[in-house]
Amino acid sequence: MTEFPQNLSLILQTLDIALAAFVIYRLSLLINGALAVRILASLSLLLIFSMAARLAGLHTVHLLLKAVIASSFVALVVIFQTDIRLAFATMNRGRQGKEREVEEVDSIIEELATAAESLAGRQIGALIVIERSMSIDNFIAVGTDIDAKVTSELISSIFLPYSPIHDGAVIIQKGKLTRAGCFLPLTQNPDISKNLGTRHRAAIGLTELVDAVVLVVSEETGSISLVVGGHKSDDLDSITLRKVLRKLIEPRWLS
């Protein structure tokens, strides 16, 4: 009658030692193989064994595994110190990159708003297209390639009446002023007032086809409008203009 528990105890002890040997063997493999996947797989295996050992009452194995798992985390930091340092550096660069993108958007918006206000003050008409997620390339005709930094001085000088490229629209793509003197498709919407001129019709026409934002300065009234999705917001004051532009333009569309 006492033979059965004795045998069971022997089996468990053998199993205990065999598992401990297996753990050591796995660890030696781990030291040779430096792949992170391999280490993670081995750690997962250790965790499973540790739980199984605890459930089966294999105390030596369980204690050994517990100690191995605990020290593994320290070992992982040492082994992967270069990768960890690189990961932190990348994270930091990502945050700094995002901050830089936001600063870039703010500065472009400031240049656009300053140019619009300066032109509006002198009642010089202007049409500025800001591309967002949809490409506008298939909808704009002719124009002169420029590829320059967006500055209020450049925009203002393009629209001055004696400039050879003052007719048509200026295009902003990925944070750059890419073209000037471009012609846009006019809206065909019959509900639009017959009194609305072609500059505003062009802004509405393009934004009916793509998600671009169009900034219009009226030569006739000196008012500033923003057009998105075929809808026009008129008479924008300085603060509203900047606020709406910030809402409409996301950093990812400018870089």
Ligand SMILES: Nc1ncnc2c1ncn2[C@@H]1O[C@H](COP(=O)(O)OP(=O)(O)OP(=O)(O)O)[C@@H](O)[C@H]1O
């Ligand atoms: N299809 C077009 N694409 C781009 N620009 C255009 C287009 N049609 C007209 N324009 C621009 O609009 C100017 C004419 O504006 P027009 O007076 O007809 O329009 P408007 O909407 O009444 O504007 P404003 O209030 O400035 O007078 C043209 O000189 C040209 O620069």
